[in-house]
Amino acid sequence: MTRGGRISIAVAVAGAVVLAIGFVLDAPRAAAAYLVAYGALLGVALGALALVMIARVTAANWFVALRRQAEQITATLPAFAVLFLPVLLTTRLLYVWTGDGSRLAPGLRDVVRAKAAYLNVPFFTVRAVIYFAVWIAVAEMLRRASLRQDRDPSPRLARRMYALSAGGLVAFALTTSFAAFDWFMSLSPGWYSTVYGVDYFAGAMVAALAALTVVVAIERRSNALPSEIGADHLHALAKLLLTFVLFWVYIGFSQLIVIWSAEIPAERVWYAVRMRAGWRVLGGVVLFGHFVLPFLALLVRAIKRSVAAMSVIGIGLLLVHYLDMYWIAMPDAPYHGGWGFVLDVAAVLFVGGAAVATWSMRRAGEPSLAVGDPRLAASLHYSTE
Template sequence: MAHAHGIHELKNPGVYRPTSGFRMVLMIFAALGIATFAAGLALQPTRAWASFVHNHFYFMSLAIGGLFFAAIQWVTGAMWSAPIRRLSESFTAYLPVALVTFVILYFGIHDLYVWSHADHVKGDLVLEGKSGYLSTGFFMIRNIIALGLWVYFARKMIGNSTAQDATKEVGFTLKNRALAPAFLILFALTYTMASFDQMMSLDPHWFSTMFGVYCFAGLFYIVLATTTLMTLYLKRRGELEGLVNDNHLHDLGKFMFAFTVFYAYIGFSQFLLIWYANLPEETMYYLHRLHGNWVWVSLFLIAGKFLVPFFLLLPRDSKRNPRVLAGVAMFMLVAHWIDLMWVVQPEFFKEGPRVGWIELGMTVGFIGLFGLAVTRFLSKHNVVAIGDPRLEESVFHHHQ
């Protein structure tokens, strides 16, 4: 069966060639975002910065999540994912941009993080106790080091992967298999730190030891959705002919389904512990999010981020149906955007969410930047890791 097929059937789809129109749209998106940010800073700086950190964290997570996905494939020696792994690798092309947006965040620290105001911290016992950790200099340095490490590992591992395309050398896979565990341990620590610093410290009194995992659940949620969307897009264009079959889509669908449940599990666990203990300094976080119009957003997260994708992805047929899969993946991307808005905005706008031209313009801008970085990567490298030793086996991927 699998032996009857020869390697000659593997056709290298080559690099991705975006139409000039598509690239133009992304550039207009990015320009629109920059213009919105400038106008927002002039008119409503708090909103502009809140939206900036929201989208910065969303796309930074997506970028490093792409390397996380690839790293678990290398560490487990996964076969099924060989034809789609390069797409998740491409997200890391945005990491240098995330480093830049983090540096830009420096100018918004005073608008976003109350712990950066010496007069606010003075006399507040909790904040005084945390002032050693939550200080502007240390905040910037440790997060820049983390992002620098991510860029380093991405360069190294993705470099190995793309170099393998030409030589088909197994050694590159072995190198990445050795690097991956080191990266994964480092990722767990640094991403938790980035979540605590950039998101959780928006309310410096509040703490949740699960917050890092909560952000990670969202990270993997959008990484899987984006990888699935890109796979479906290229498959529709006919570029993955003979490389990606329904079984690969089924696996992506199962992965999305599993991490929908994982999100609900982590999100609920964080809520349950705080709700049960009912300690004022912990409960405040959820009180803000259950009052005013925020209660509707909280209810949306239960329904939209968990129940809707859960039941849509439950049947086998929907995981093998490109239309359903694409629809759910797009919905998941929006749901996580709303989730991060729910993390950021209640610290500034107690009465309810604000989605207007600033938020939409900024989001469009970040989509443009992310799209440009990823498109540039994929127009330089093959969209499929054609030299991967697992590829041939994976192409004839069959389910038990």
């Protein structure tokens, strides 16, 4: 195991200890902190999976050189399946639709009762199992085919990955959306938004591209990647990141303008809570850090081609992605402010540490390039000019 892997295990253990103490002291707050960290970090893995599949079906040649790094991020999905257990065990603390409805306002009680066929813990669990089964199956099959291709560059494998990606995207779109509905949207069980699944996907794509940028930057520095992968590949990655930053703000704005203009009280309340007091400030920070700043920065060609600048943008976007998830999920979760922030940090350390440890363990010994891909040579010589 690498040094990085050992450090991340230590970080995860430290986070777990603090989180465990938190559970004893204030279980609902700890559960909420965990869900937010989980949702943000799961997005990175899911986004990476989508990225691998999209790049495959759109014949993005430049991406071949970076494909292995993206695939390795998806290798954390089994860990996320295990890490989902705490969420499953704390549904009673997190979701007000559990239980007999005594925790709900009278008006909401009828609404929740009408959805009981969908919002109940057994079905919730079954669905989660299905989501993870789909994600892990697709990710692992793609990874296995890709690794096998390193030794056996037969077109049969490429064809298999192509078909898997095309079908996988369909399954991915549905499972990811419904996972977002189940795990985050149902935190406020009276509220619903049809674009919510796309919104979660948009955030996940930004996070995955940011994470990939950081990984590529680190590997460039440690010379784990060939020197051909340089400014041009970073440039392409940055352009894609810019696209998804815009996509994220577009989807977010779509949801906002529709709800804001119609002013249906049951819908408006979601934003009303999030546009008050500290949440408003946090929302402003997210808007600025997730859109304004990266948008302006990524317009500049020199920034798109600089490893250092792109690393900063990548790390920054990952942080803001967490804040975005916080702003989306936490106002509906049991939140009391105060020392709870310690638990938020602990949860990030735990989930993040565990994910990074898995990542580092599973990638060990793998070639850092998809050496069997016939397009690799073309991809390495990719030029944005």
